[in-house]
Amino acid sequence: MKKLVLLIAIAFLSYSDAFAQVEYKIITSVESIVPNGLGRSRIVSATEERNYKDYTSERSDDKEKDKRNKSDRSEIRVKNFEETKLLNFYNLGGIRFQNIAANDAVLSSKINTMIEEGWELAFVTSAVESEGGKGDGKGIFITRFIFKRNKQ
Structure with a gap:
């Protein structure tokens, strides 16, 4: 009887995990690679949500189905x-x-805090926009940390 109860409990927990709602959060680090230390480097994390559907249109060759996106870009901006x-x-x-090394320490602290809050690091992606030639003097190293957790 105990084995049957244990088996039912395990099956129930597995079933509930399979249908758990997941949410994602993106944390972005932007590190300046501008010569002479003139750039700005930050970790940025939105505290507001946006629904992409509010800023999306469906385009088509059919003029009757074609709907131009007339949303105002300023509506997309996150102020918090x-x-x-x-x-x-x-x-x-x-x-x-x-x-x-200092940036690594700060980023590690942010990642550890997110994990303590129940987030799991799911993906990391990065890119570099480096100096494009004589006189350009611009460049960033950007990394996106994508976290996920079960909705609460």
């Missing part, structure tokens, strides 16, 4: 967000490895 300062990769002396 967290912004955590990071250090730039470069200063006047060149690349600063201490700054990279």
Whole structure:
């Protein structure tokens, strides 16, 4: 009898996990790779939600079905967000490895806090936009940390 109760409990828990609603949260780090330390580096996290459907239109060759997106871009803007300062990769002396280590410590703290809050790191993706030639002087290293958890 005990085995049957245990088996039913395990089956119920497995069943409820299979249909759990999942939510995602994206945290973005932007680290400046502008020479001479002139850039800005931050961790950014929205504290407001947006529904992509409010800013999406469906385009078609059929003029009757074609619906142009007339939403105002300013409506998309999020005014409430967290912004955590990071250090730039470069200063006047060149690349600063201490700054990279400091940023790693701050990012680790953010990730650990998210995990303590019940989030699981699901994906990480990054990209670089580096200097495009003489006189460009622009560049960023961007990383998106995508977390997920069961909706509460």
